Amino acid sequence: MASLLTFPKGGIHPPEAKELTADLAVEEMVVPAELEIVLGQHIGAPCTPTVAKKDAVSEGDLLGEVVKGLGVPLHSPVAGTIKTLGMSAHPMRVSVPSVTIKTDLEAPARKYQKSDWQKVSKEDLLKKVHAAGVIGVGGAGFPTHVKLNPPPSNPVDTLILNGAECEPYITADYRQMLEANAEIVEGAKIILKILGINKCIIGIENNKPEAIKVMTEAAATGSTTEFQVSVQPLQVKYPQGSEKQLIQTLTGRKVPAFALPSAVGVVVHNVSTTKAIYDAAVLGKPLYEKIVTISGKGIKRPANLRIKVGTKLSDIVAYLGGVTPELSKIIMGGPMMGFAVSSLDIPITKTTSSVLFLAGDEIDSSPHSQCIRCGWCLEACPMGLEPKEIALHVEAGRPEDTGRFGVFECFECGCCxxxxxxxxxxxxxxxxxxxxxxxE
Ligand code: SF4
Ligand code: SF4
Incomplete structure (x- = not known):
């Protein structure tokens, strides 16, 4: 059998640790009594609130809009009353402006009707994606409508859907592919129409045979002469799901430093973002809930939960029966690229894919020592950088000299x-x- 595709340089094989949640179907988490919705959910300008204290809101109503600069609107995940416009704890920043909603727990969930996206022009599809507040939910939170509108100077010929989900523990995209494969393929076709191209490749790591099977079937059923969607199994190697590595794996094209994928004729979307695009274009449903993997030996009941944006970690912990005595560290995101958090007072955002409650034997807390110049970090770096030199220059008090070792090309994958x-x-x-x- 021919070897599976992967990227050429570096990479590692950390323990996958997905068995805790891989077989758990997505479960609807009970809506908490209060939500804290951060106004800056994406790369670009934060939203300006369009609501005031004591306003009544329905599920899907507008909460905020970007007045100036890059961004998308923000919507209410529930029906309720605006309690405060204040500040919230944020995993990557100290505190950020937010809207707190007191949930009306009696209100029924809003129902959305399907519409025929094929009858809608590509300009109007793009407007629907923007109006629904869709951003890249698998990573940095780049506004999706901008990615769907690449500059005319960079003609695009290929759409890649990222179903690699290479970070250990996380199974949110995996469950999305098992449970919403037809919608993802339909979402791919919507993107193809907007981009005016016909070729989509869905890359999935080979440790997800069930997802490869159902997505291949959905792609075969959903493809037409106009829209050709196919699935490509990939070698299991971290960080296979990183944008540049995935593009090189599937097309052989290398995205230049500091350039966007459209520079090599490619647009990449995560499979869960593609589902959000489907929701926006077909249902008119804004992005205000997320599938989040809650895992690790430090939580009583690991799960894949559908969670309203703005739900606090404390509510999730209570819903899942509490933490275990072994809990040692909480990480928002995966163990390779996530951020450790010290409080449960932090709300879920549109980009949260997982929250890990790790026990002592799931983390490496051994002390660090001097560099022995073994060169392993250079070999592991998928970008061909020199992490040891960067670290040595920082230690020597010369961080400004690290540009020549490619510090700004580093996407913090953690392989080194x-x-x-x-x-x-x-x-x-x-x-x-x-x-x-x-x-400097
Ligand atoms: S920093 Fe790199 S070269 Fe130094 S000990 Fe670690 S792996 Fe080896
Ligand atoms: S230097 Fe950056 S890109 Fe390279 S392995 Fe380390 S974290 Fe990853």
Whole structure:
């Protein structure tokens, strides 16, 4: 059998740890009594609130709009009353402006009717995606309507759907592919229509045979001469789901440093973002809930939950029966690229894919030591960077010199730190270097 496709440089094979939740169907979490919805959910400008204290809102109503700059509107995940316009804790920033809604727990869930997207022009489909507040839900939260409208100077010929889900523990995209495969393929066709192209490849790591099977069937059923959708199984190697690595794997094209995928004729969307595009274009449903994997030995009942944006970690923990005595660390996101959090007072955003409650034996807390110049970090880096040099320059107080070692090309995948025998916190050094070099 021919070997499976993957990217050519670096990469690692961390334990997958997906067995805790892979077979658990998505479960609707009970709506909490209160939601805290952060106004800055995406890359770009945060929303300006369109509601005031004591206003009544229905599910799907507008909460905020971007007045100036890059962004998308924000919607209410529930019916209820605006309690406050204040500040919330945020996993990556100290605190951020937010809207708190007191939920009307008696209100029925809003029903959405299907419409025929094929009768809608591509300009109007794009408007629907923007109006529904869709952003890339699998990563940084880039506004989707911008990605769907690449500059005419970069003609696009291929759409890639990212179903790799290479981070350990996370099974949210996997469940989405098992449970909403027809909608994802329909979403792919909507994107193809907007882009004016006909070729879509869905990349899925080979450790998800069920997802490959059902997505292949859905692609075969949903494809037409006008829209050709296919599935490509990929070798299991982290970070296979990173945009640049996925593009190189599937097309052989290398995205230049600091360029967007459209520079090589490609647009990439995550499978869950594609489902959100379907919801926007077919149902007119805004993006205000998420499938989130809650996993690790530190939570009593791991699960894949459909959660309203703005739900706090404390509500999730209570819903799942509490934490276990073994809990040692909480991470929002995956263990490779996520952020440790120290409070349960943090709300879920549109980009939260997982929250991990890890026990002591699931994390490596051994102390770090001096670099022994083994070169393993260089071999593991999928971008061909020199993480050891970046770290050494930060330690020596010269973070401004790290640009020549490619610090701004680093997307913080964590491969270098994972393989380092001296347990050096290379990603933390890199984040520090970026911050200081930017300030300079
Ligand atoms: S892997 Fe660690 S010890 Fe080896 S060269 Fe890189 S930083 Fe140094
Ligand atoms: S974190 Fe950055 S430097 Fe380290 S392996 Fe990933 S891309 Fe390379």
């Amino acid at each position: 730190a994972y393989v380092c025998p001296a347990k050096r916190p290379l990603v933390q050094f890199i984040r520090l270097a970026k911050m200081k070099a930017k300030n």
